[in-house]
Amino acid sequence: MVMLKINGKSHTVDAAPDMPLLWALRDLLGMNGTKFGCGAALCGACTVHLDGIPRRSCVMPVSAATGHSITTIEGVGATASGKRVQQAWLDLEVIQCGYCQSGQIMAAAALLAKIPAPTDTDIDQALSGNICRCGTYPRIREAIKRAARKPATSKKEG
């Protein structure tokens, strides 16, 4: 049994210690927003936050996630930067097929939490690990800048 703290809630899962967090989320907990793309940390579709740091859940054993605070796409909207990123994504109509966008949003939210006004180079460095076959990159770049400019509108945001 492994204890995981995900989006503020504790979960106990029957997983071997070496099971990647991705499959614990998807197949054991039914949290399907985090996507399988490559299984080798090459595409970023499975990106989650571990204590706010973006990590590839497809290669991260659950044993390494235990004791840390995990945030997934289902919970990132409760963070200030995550909510701004989601709204900017909709405002600029970033998304096409959407399959990679959970990972893109998680990467972007982590970037903004760390660097409130990222440069193009910051964006390149933070998101070059996230592949989008629909080629939404120009809009992702603009949406990150928009999210950075736009102050939080909801009172809930910290």
Added chain:
Amino acid sequence: MGQMSRRQLLFTSAAAGGGFLLGLHLEASPRVLAATVKGTQTDFAPNAFIRIHKDGRVALMMNQVEMGQGTYTSMPMLIAEELEVGLDQVHLEHAPPNDKLYANPIFGDQETGGSTSVRAFYEPLRRAGATARTMLVAAAAEAWGVDTASCRARRGVVTHTLTGRTLSYGALAEKAAKLPVPAQVALKDPKDFKLIGTPAKRLDTPAKVNGKAEYGIDVRLPGMKIATVAASPVVGGKLVSVDDAKARAIKGVRQIVRLDDGVAVVADHMWAAKQGLAALDIRWDDGQHGKINTADVVEGLAAAAQTPGVVVRDEGDAPAALAAATNKLESVYEVPFLAHATMEPMNCTVRLSPDRCEIWTGTQVITRAQAAAAKITGLPLDKVEVHNQYLGGGFGRRLEFDIVTQAVRIAQQVQGPVKVIWTREEDIQHDVYRPYYYDRMAAVLNAQSQPVAWMQRIVGPSIIARYLPAAFKNGIDIDGVDGAAQLLYDIPAIRVEYVRHEEPVLNTGFWRGVGVTHNNFVIESFVDELAAAAKQDPAAFRRALLHKSPRATAVLDIATRASGWGKPLPEGRGRGVSVLFSEWGSYLAEVAEVSVSKAGEVRVHRVVCAVDCGTVVNPDTVKAQIESGIVFGISGALWGGVTLKNGRVEQSNFHDVRVMRINEAPAIEVHLVHNQEAPGGIGEPGTAVTAAAVSNAVFAATGRRIRKLPLENQLRSA
């Protein structure tokens, strides 16, 4: 539109099932879809696309699938425009398989591909909306005992203009359902459009920012197992034996399924299935393709290119002009096998019982998937249910239903529901690839350096002969020659030939633009060669030959002007141009600006694309599709290509299947032409027009003419 109203646009099934109780939701959804088609007595369902409930809910059935291209917004816009409802008032449902109700008129079956959705449904869906609105207005007029001309419909409400009385569509549903469906209805004058032509917000995206959108891979059923597969690494190969002792010892592995051409590991979760697969010791009989390398394929194509093909277009006497010419150019162009690498790996979920087969998957061809499952199981079509899902990328890959066939064969050996998911490695190595094409080009320039003869011989397999046999006529693959047969340049002698040469060592199929993507690279590169031989500016050279095509000239002018064509560039940079016209009916011109490092790495700095796709439904979607196509096209042009060694695909994952990343993406500008011409396709043209623009820019920057893709392989090997 406000955020709340967009959030309301959930699928009705999702709204009923809610959040993450996916098992319950999926259990419920087949009944929802069955109700969709039949309707109930109090619902108003004048056709297969619209159902208005007594409670006022407007449900629209989506037969053209959503794989990123925006159909789940553009199709509702067409209906809503004429139905007189707001996009914030509609609910969407994935349509069930039914060719009679939902066939795409361009293909004759329920199919999303070929950049056809708006072209095929621009009028039928408006007519569907207008029919329903006409009947609702008639029902209101009857209720009030007034003339229909005195009634007006707006946002789901009919108003009697003289008295101000109103009745909602929901209140009118029962009455309208009893009226005869009119044979003819008037469609709006385009000048009265309120939705069509406006940048409407997409209806599918709110569920895609928070993880709630359900793709095929997200299906969960009670008691479901997960399977992953190793199919024969060589096409036509067979399973000889498998030692599964180590795999069976892995916790969570439940069963090893043997197929004649593959092995599947069935497990409680994907992690166990993947580990199990890696632990198998499999012996294959490679069959007849086990020694084939890429060079063998090219050799076969080159040999086939020596013989004349079927004549596709013949004007003047190009062969005679070439035979007599003193100033002749000849070139051979080659483009490689390409994998699709959709972000969502191939997957399909099946629940099979003796008298019923249920399938959940994201497919571009739902009725073909249904028929395939019926054939394997021996069940009649009406016992095979297919529930489409959002597609995590299509690009033509999901026009094939090999995953459905395989998943049903696996399900035949498994108790209870099973979700089959391919690893990325399986996905790359068992794709249905864009064919390898080999083209011979020749042209004659006269004393004034004008082209007077043009010859293209296209050599490659016929996808159409396999996929749409009825459309394969007179030995011509209409897709393989698309974009070549319609050459717009005014040249007195033109011959286009097609040589069918199959490449059975790999399965080949559609890949974003297919024939046009290949032909545009070849044609627009060769035109550039002619311009260089004529010592003329490539854009001016083209313009002089396009005088009979004002729409092509217009996009060329827009793209060159916006790109700063002719203005000085920093040292080492070059601009290249490409013009596209094909069966899609859209005219594009693109200018790419690149630089090339000493090591042969290409950087695409900027791309300007002018698009005339006639009537535009959702301008932001058109722009997004062109941007998307350009990025997809650059990936293919610079790096794309799978290779064969001993019949096996050598690449396996994103470390050796290189695709564009954000730090490599150019600035992209899209300029739309506004007119009332018939709608043209937009999903694929952005990809098709790009390789030549980039390659011509490489020529401008370096003086190197690349005739074989991918570009960087050639630049590095020099």
